[in-house]
Amino acid sequence: MRGKIFSISLVAMVWFAAISIANADEIDCPARINIKSDHPELENIPEGWQVSDKKDRHLLLSGIGVYSDEPVKLFQLKPEIGIIDGQKHDLTWQVNSVYDEGGSYVSCSYNHDEVQLIKKLDPSMKSCWALYANDKNQAIKAKLICSTSEWQKVE
Known part of the structure; x- marks a missing residue:
């Protein structure tokens, strides 16, 4: 009897774990990106001056944000303390x-x-939370985890 209860419990735990994985989406921000600097073109360069080339460079991640609509429209959502998936x-x-x-x-x-760098969230997701950490060189790492569960306010 105990073996049967254990088997049923194990199957239930695996099933619930599969549901929570199926109803979540994780987005990792790249910790660093490389950009190639452009040579700006000026309409009028004052006499005796020239435009300096910029060196290509590496940019480190500084943060993560969530937007309502495309980020170019500047509707950034304010993060709040909340409850997601209990x-x-x-x-x-x-x-x-x-x-x-x-x-x-x-x-x-x-x-x-x-x-x-922007990415549209899966429309089935209803709530998200951010996790920050540092890598071995102390650079910021950020991950956004989204769920199909509703967001709950902390009372």
């Missing part, structure tokens, strides 16, 4: 609500918004 998180967002006409987006920012 767990409390410090940086959470409610996403893909009826107010997000163009959907929700995640933005990975480099060099304090000098460059942003």
